[in-house]
Amino acid sequence: MWRKLRHLLIFLLIILKEPNTPEAGCSCSTSTFCQIRPLWFTRRTPCCNCDGQNLTGIPPDLPENIAFLYLGNNKITSFPQNIPKSIGQLELENNQIRSIPPGALSCLLQLVELNLDKNGITNVKPGTFSDHKMLYTVCLSSNNITEIQTGTFSNLPELKRLFLHDNQINQIQPGAFLNLPKLWSLGLRSNRMTSIRPGTFTNLPKLEYLDLEANRLSVLPQSAHGMLPAGIRKIICFEKNPWQCDCRMRPFRLKMTGSAKFENKITCEHPAHLRGQKLKDINPEDLICKETTASTLPFDSHTSSAVSTSSSFASTESTTSPTAHPLSYR
Numbered sequence: 001m002w003r004k005l006r007h008l009l010i011f012l013l014i015i016l017k018e019p020n021t022p023e024a025g026c027s028c029s030t031s032t033f034c035q036i037r038p039l040w041f042t043r044r045t046p047c048c049n050c051d052g053q054n055l056t057g058i059p060p061d062l063p064e065n066i067a068f069l070y071l072g073n074n075k076i077t078s079f080p081q082n083i084p085k086s087i088g089q090l091e092l093e094n095n096q097i098r099s100i101p102p103g104a105l106s107c108l109l110q111l112v113e114l115n116l117d118k119n120g121i122t123n124v125k126p127g128t129f130s131d132h133k134m135l136y137t138v139c140l141s142s143n144n145i146t147e148i149q150t151g152t153f154s155n156l157p158e159l160k161r162l163f164l165h166d167n168q169i170n171q172i173q174p175g176a177f178l179n180l181p182k183l184w185s186l187g188l189r190s191n192r193m194t195s196i197r198p199g200t201f202t203n204l205p206k207l208e209y210l211d212l213e214a215n216r217l218s219v220l221p222q223s224a225h226g227m228l229p230a231g232i233r234k235i236i237c238f239e240k241n242p243w244q245c246d247c248r249m250r251p252f253r254l255k256m257t258g259s260a261k262f263e264n265k266i267t268c269e270h271p272a273h274l275r276g277q278k279l280k281d282i283n284p285e286d287l288i289c290k291e292t293t294a295s296t297l298p299f300d301s302h303t304s305s306a307v308s309t310s311s312s313f314a315s316t317e318s319t320t321s322p323t324a325h326p327l328s329y330r
């Protein structure tokens with residue numbers, strides 16, 4: 001009992017220990033534990049906390065071999081140039097960074113986590129996040145990214161978590177996520193995607209969590225079914241999308257077997273009389289289109305190898321009325 005208490009006290013003393021060397025505006029620690037809001041204890045030290053110091057760049061006189069640097073809530077307007085090469089975790093959330101220069105990460109060979117949430121990044125150039133041996137987590141949520149181009153996230157053998165929530169992404173080019181053998185979680189919630197092209201989520205063998213909630217997806221063609229991670233432990237968030245339960249969704253519905261977990265996540269928005277019903281509960285024969293659309297084949301069904309020929313796996317015409325614009329082949 002007393003031994004346990006003593007251990008607890010020692011532990012509390014360690015975590016309450018005053019930072020060792022106060023730097024200009026930052027507090028730095030080389031003790032065993034390092035707690036930096038909002039991150040819990042990190043064992044990567046030395047670490048410095050420069051939270052909300054009105055900094056415009058990397059402060060001078062950081063400890064040697066710094067492993068962890070929290071620079072959140074500052075006034076940094078461009079990606080810092082002189083980042084210590086020893087850095088393992090770099091937190092730059094809530095600054096005003098607009099772009100990441102090509103090659104910015106190429107000398108940061110120890111970097112495992114980069115957090116750029118809540119900046120004003122509009123564009124991530126292909127290659128920015130490529131060929132890095134250590135990167136494990138990349139956070140780019142709450143920026144203004146509109147498109148993810150081919151090769152943007154490629155050849156990252158350790159990348160496990162990639163967060164792109166709350167951007168304005170309306171287009172992900174095939175091959176945007178390329179050769180990411182360990183990618184486990186991919187967050188795309190609250191974006192503007194109307195379609196998912198074939199090749200977008202393929203070859204991600206470890207992907208278990210794909211968040212597509214609150215996008216503008218409305219139709220999934222038949223070919224989509226086999227491309228989505230469908231294992232028993234895999235989770236796809238499909239909620240809050242304007243799913244159109246009409247003839248365009250019928251081929252996909254016919255592919256549904258009840259075994260893929262994501263099948264349960266598609267709740268109809270249109271037509272009105274099916275609103276709120278789950279697609280899986282609707283008889284395929286009730287998935288009908290009126291007037292012009294009724295005579296239009298689902299756009300990827302004119303060929304058996306829809307994967308390689310159709311350029312899109314959800315209709316990009318989805319936001320327009322089905323009667324005004326019959327679906328077109330590309």
Ligand SMILES: *[C@@H]1O[C@H](CO)[C@@H](O)[C@H](O)[C@H]1NC(C)=O
Pocket residue numbers: 052053054
């Ligand atoms: C940052 O700047 C604001 C506005 O000039 C000021 O009110 C605040 O005290 C500054 N914070 C620090 C930590 O210097």
Ligand SMILES: *[C@@H]1O[C@H](CO)[C@@H](O)[C@H](O)[C@H]1NC(C)=O
Pocket residue numbers: 098120121122143144
């Ligand atoms: C990012 O988007 C927000 C919301 O749409 C907008 O208010 C802001 O001005 C944009 N910032 C940049 C840098 O484009």
